[in-house]
Amino acid sequence: MKELLLRNVRPFGGALTDILIRDGRIARIGKAEASTAEVEDGGGAIAIPGLVEAHAHLDKSLWGMGWHVHQAGPALEDKISTERRLRRELNIDPARQSARQVALAASHGTTAIRSHVDVDTDQKLWCFDGVAATRERFRDVMDIEIVAFPQSGLMIRPGTLELMDEALANGADVVGGLDPCGIDRDPKGQLDAIFGLAQKHGKPVDIHLHEADDLGAFSMEMIIERTRALGMQGKVTVSHAFCLGMTDRARAAALTEHLAHQDIAIATTAPASRPVPLAAELRRAGVRLCAGSDGIRDTWGPYGNLDMLERALFIGLRNNFRNDADVEYALHICTQGGADVMEIADYGLREGAFADIVLLDAETVPEAVAARPKRKLVLKRGKPVARDGQALFTVE
Amino acid sequence: MKELLLRNVRPFGGALTDILIRDGRIARIGKAEASTAEVEDGGGAIAIPGLVEAHAHLDKSLWGMGWHVHQAGPALEDKISTERRLRRELNIDPARQSARQVALAASHGTTAIRSHVDVDTDQKLWCFDGVAATRERFRDVMDIEIVAFPQSGLMIRPGTLELMDEALANGADVVGGLDPCGIDRDPKGQLDAIFGLAQKHGKPVDIHLHEADDLGAFSMEMIIERTRALGMQGKVTVSHAFCLGMTDRARAAALTEHLAHQDIAIATTAPASRPVPLAAELRRAGVRLCAGSDGIRDTWGPYGNLDMLERALFIGLRNNFRNDADVEYALHICTQGGADVMEIADYGLREGAFADIVLLDAETVPEAVAARPKRKLVLKRGKPVARDGQALFTVE
Incomplete structure (x- = not known):
């Protein structure tokens, strides 16, 4: 059972919260207790689905x-x-x-x-x-x-x-x-x-x-x-x-x-x-x-x-x-x-959905759209695949 | 007499050359001799006017x-x-x-x-x-x-x-x-x-x-x-x-x-x-x-x-x-x-013009337009005012 805790993120630019990810899915959205999960600190970033x-x-x-x-x-x-x-x-x-x-x-x-x-x-x-x-x-x-x-x-x-x-x-x-x-x-x-x-x-x-x-x-x-x-x-x-x-x-x-x-x-x-x-x-x-x-x-x-x-x-x-x-x-x-x-099952920023999540440094969603900041972190089913605008895997 | 030599730049994406700047103006475009001027190496970047x-x-x-x-x-x-x-x-x-x-x-x-x-x-x-x-x-x-x-x-x-x-x-x-x-x-x-x-x-x-x-x-x-x-x-x-x-x-x-x-x-x-x-x-x-x-x-x-x-x-x-x-x-x-x-006198990438110059990392001008890379170096009358996408001066 692999767990990742995204701390200090704001779903769609809303209030600060945490997102607990387990086995590639969003297990819980809410301020987390002390946890044994691996932690990524979002630093107040906006979270949107992939x-x-x-x-x-x-x-x-x-x-x-x-x-x-x-x-x-x-x-x-x-x-x-x-x-x-x-x-x-x-x-x-x-x-x-x-x-x-x-x-x-x-x-x-x-x-x-x-x-x-x-x-x-x-x-x-x-x-x-x-x-x-x-x-x-x-x-x-x-x-x-x-x-x-x-x-x-x-x-x-x-x-x-x-x-x-x-x-x-x-x-x-x-x-x-x-x-x-x-x-x-x-x-x-x-x-x-x-x-x-x-x-x-x-x-x-x-x-x-x-x-x-x-x-x-x-x-x-x-x-x-x-x-x-x-x-x-x-x-x-x-x-x-x-x-x-x-x-x-x-x-x-x-x-x-x-x-x-x-x-x-x-x-x-x-x-x-x-x-x-x-x-x-x-x-x-x-x-x-x-x-x-x-x-x-x-x-x-x-x-x-x-x-x-x-x-x-x-x-x-x-x-x-x-x-x-x-x-x-x-x-x-x-x-x-x-x-x-695409009829993607279990999509979205909600408990139970796959943890396809993007973190964006911006104050609001409209600001993110206007400014298009580098993607701070990209998760695919809970696994980091890109960080600071760079893919974490290489292709020839 | 202040001199700056921009080495290894490609005006409008053309052939590699150097641009010698003197007293805020473009003094010469062409491969430079040994020079006592301060040097900025463009690393093959495209040069365009401001x-x-x-x-x-x-x-x-x-x-x-x-x-x-x-x-x-x-x-x-x-x-x-x-x-x-x-x-x-x-x-x-x-x-x-x-x-x-x-x-x-x-x-x-x-x-x-x-x-x-x-x-x-x-x-x-x-x-x-x-x-x-x-x-x-x-x-x-x-x-x-x-x-x-x-x-x-x-x-x-x-x-x-x-x-x-x-x-x-x-x-x-x-x-x-x-x-x-x-x-x-x-x-x-x-x-x-x-x-x-x-x-x-x-x-x-x-x-x-x-x-x-x-x-x-x-x-x-x-x-x-x-x-x-x-x-x-x-x-x-x-x-x-x-x-x-x-x-x-x-x-x-x-x-x-x-x-x-x-x-x-x-x-x-x-x-x-x-x-x-x-x-x-x-x-x-x-x-x-x-x-x-x-x-x-x-x-x-x-x-x-x-x-x-x-x-x-x-x-x-x-x-x-x-x-x-x-x-x-x-x-x-x-x-x-x-x-x-704006009827700007002495504008352009040519000898005698003011040295308002932007360096861009791209292969061609159309690629620079399509990709909009961070500006590598920006000169205003020969003086660096921005580098790597950041202004070199601050405002409150």
């Missing part, structure tokens, strides 16, 4: 590979084909790069990641196998969910469906999809295929939907129809969902209502340069929202660092959240919101 | 005053009146708070600041006097330009014009303005008054324009008309200029052309939640663009840190800049762009 990265691409980053000069063309298809070519040319090894990203994410206090992983007829299962190896290797450090993701299209690249089927049989957790109109030019074909795989394997669905305005709304309706017909309420996520930022707010509101009824979640990166789903409107309608970093430092672009506390800031800035309660909601999206979408 | 904060509110921040719980109402007028009330209640002393912000800005590599400073019939010149004292006190550390800014309105608060006149007589550098329709309800009255002050004192103008769409375009036209009529080309800046983000792109393009003809500059914060002037369009049209942090950690909102390298990132994210050349332009806006608007 950050949840609900939309990453662990197979993609060039992190640690030197600077990549970006000069790809402007179209989505340019970036997809540039990446497919550069993967092999630059040897962007999915096992190595996903391991590096696990260390980076842990250093920032993330304890769970949903990662889309490319499946296509060029790479076949190379990306899946690499990230699956990382998932196994870092099982004690990070919960990783793998989405089998047809980045290069499903209907336009015959053979992809069979590869996705194989990935799901081999342990992929979620069925991915991508712009059924914009990329695949066959929305019925792609969505029937994706939802078919979900039914066959009993897995949830997470679809990238960049399509804007009426086109995106049309695809969204088709996703809603299939969710309803198949009774998949609570099992479907739409990532990006830019169409919800459409200027026709009445149409966006109607779509949002349908999403709420089918309990379809939205994953956002809160990009500054695109129309986006408005967090306050989704919240009012009862639609669950989670967030992620998307690809970081990859052939698509130069930005990103897998810091979900910074992502909470970006959500706050994008949604013009200024009041404390709103900024706290931005962090909620990056913690509980992601945990709900 | 960052320029072209839109700040040094009289406003609550930095260092403990967390302020935000719960102001949503309207602009709510925030203005909340602030006027809290200034005295919380004792937001402009001298103290501007000094703290100078140290913060210097720690991030900023060497020049244009600050709007509230002038109104409640505060009178309290804010101006405080920031002017800070300008004098930190003369060797930071170039500070003061904009006499009628935050609470000019026409709707009689007496304000006389106070602005007094501030300009006492050393304010720039005539400010604010939403001549939205706040003052008298665009002709306000703009005639502002441009009149500018003519009287021979000073440039910098007008906050939050007004959107056609309303903002109307106010912008009136600013353009006065700039042309008074021959003030190159002397007028419009801050925010949200109307340039209007959906009627043809109208925005026509306005932009007029701005270019009158050489009116735009100052942006690249906010994620508002339509904004598009950096690429302004650049193509030949309109000068500078950037700033706006108010930080004040009664208006919880965000901000005066880090202009982070602001370059925000510009990149807001404008969807992905290619290296574009990200370099984002940094240009936060360096040379601001220096041009």
Whole structure:
């Protein structure tokens, strides 16, 4: 029976207390008696549950590979084909790069990641196998969910469906999809295929939907129809969902209502340069929202660092959240919101939950979001995995 | 004759070289001979010219005053009146708070600041006097330009014009303005008054324009008309200029052309939640663009840190800049762009210019923007003012 006592911490910035951890779970929250447990003194730090990265691409980053000069063309298809070519040319090894990203994410206090992983007829299962190896290797450090993701299209690249089927049989957790109109030019074909795989394997669905305005709304309706017909309420996520930022707010509101009824979640990166789903409107309608970093430092672009506390800031800035309660909601999206979408059992800062805990030196939660201090201590199931902004384990 | 030799630095991420500094200016860029100068080894760091904060509110921040719980109402007028009330209640002393912000800005590599400073019939010149004292006190550390800014309105608060006149007589550098329709309800009255002050004192103008769409375009036209009529080309800046983000792109393009003809500059914060002037369009049209942090950690909102390298990132994210050349332009806006608007003589990384230099550990300029490393060394006219992210001087 292994015990750790976190002394002098303030859950969500509240009153000073102690957290007793036993066998990887929170045994008690409250001022502790004298104890034989190992002690970590939080020094008054804020405690929050582990950050949840609900939309990453662990197979993609060039992190640690030197600077990549970006000069790809402007179209989505340019970036997809540039990446497919550069993967092999630059040897962007999915096992190595996903391991590096696990260390980076842990250093920032993330304890769970949903990662889309490319499946296509060029790479076949190379990306899946690499990230699956990382998932196994870092099982004690990070919960990783793998989405089998047809980045290069499903209907336009015959053979992809069979590869996705194989990935799901081999342990992929979620069925991915991508712009059924914009990329695949066959929305019925792609969505029937994706939802078919979900039914066959009993897995949830997470679809990238960049399509804007009426086109995106049309695809969204088709996703809603299939969710309803198949009774998949609570099992479907739409990532990006830019169409919800459409200027026709009445149409966006109607779509949002349908999403709420089918309990379809939205994953956002809160990009500054695109129309986006408005967090306050989704919240009012009862639609669950989670967030992620998307690809970081990859052939698509130069930005990103897998810091979900910074992502909470970006959500706050994008949604013009200024009041404390709103900024706290931005962090909620990056913690509980992601945990709900990943269906992480026993998540949260409460007795009985897994001790996935982040300590932050700040006065209040909104200050932590605004200032993004180095993570003072990160625990995964009660075990320190990062301290003072550095992961406590190394990867090559 | 004081000499400092910066060894092993890479100007803008280029080839390794040395920079010899003499009497506060860059005497030579090139591999140095043996020298009797004091030496700083850059260790291969990138060298860029000092960052320029072209839109700040040094009289406003609550930095260092403990967390302020935000719960102001949503309207602009709510925030203005909340602030006027809290200034005295919380004792937001402009001298103290501007000094703290100078140290913060210097720690991030900023060497020049244009600050709007509230002038109104409640505060009178309290804010101006405080920031002017800070300008004098930190003369060797930071170039500070003061904009006499009628935050609470000019026409709707009689007496304000006389106070602005007094501030300009006492050393304010720039005539400010604010939403001549939205706040003052008298665009002709306000703009005639502002441009009149500018003519009287021979000073440039910098007008906050939050007004959107056609309303903002109307106010912008009136600013353009006065700039042309008074021959003030190159002397007028419009801050925010949200109307340039209007959906009627043809109208925005026509306005932009007029701005270019009158050489009116735009100052942006690249906010994620508002339509904004598009950096690429302004650049193509030949309109000068500078950037700033706006108010930080004040009664208006919880965000901000005066880090202009982070602001370059925000510009990149807001404008969807992905290619290296574009990200370099984002940094240009936060360096040379601001220096041009502030008409800083002898600015830049070239022989003869003042030695306002920032060293950054990064491989390339775009990587520095994406990663925002702690500033390794900051020189103001050849003198170290910050190192490893910490200012080398203290303020109370």
